[in-house]
Amino acid sequence: MSDAREHHLRALELPVVEAARALVGCTIAHADSSGVIVETEAYHEIEPACHAFVGITQRTKTLFAPPGIAYVYRSYGIHALLNVVVEREGVGAAVLIRALEPLTGVQRMRERRGRERLTDLCSGPGKLTQALAIGLELNATPLLGGPVALGPPPRGREEPRLIDGPRIGITRAVELPWRFCAAGNRHVSRPWPPGLLD
DNA sequence: CATGGGATTGACT
């Protein structure tokens, strides 16, 4: 069977872990810059690492929105982190975008980041929001037809092979292998040592 | 109303 809809649209209809896998390779664009998603993590209300675990509050209500909404929140009082809300309205689930491979508007990213090296621009969830000028004001905005644009993989780009592993920086539900990286990509937040890949 | 704890990063030893 086939599905003519674009890859990112199908990803938004999947359960959160599958969505996290499917979103690797898709693109995110904002403020004249864009990049290819190379690292994601899945979060779901059934597990305590997810903000939605506590239920609907002022902070978490965005997580319970319909698929395709941006959940942007402040981390460590400093950084804005971008998530893609998925699963049906009323279910708290989202995919954290942890790293991008810079695609367009790279010079603007350099200016916003104050760094030159390509691998310093979007290789972390706080870095990529700074590079793309994504702030808390974009929380709850749509990722289709909104200011932040989720798009399909660039034409002709090979589908990435995925590496999974435990999520980064959490203290609860650490056993779930819900982090997904494009294998061998140098723009992930924590590059693996040489030789670890086959 | 006070408190504690981060889905991180960058600077420093």
Place this chain on the structure above:
DNA sequence: GTCAATCCCATGC
């Protein structure tokens, strides 16, 4: 390797 910055929000008194 260690560690501070910094602020929003959930929780508890």
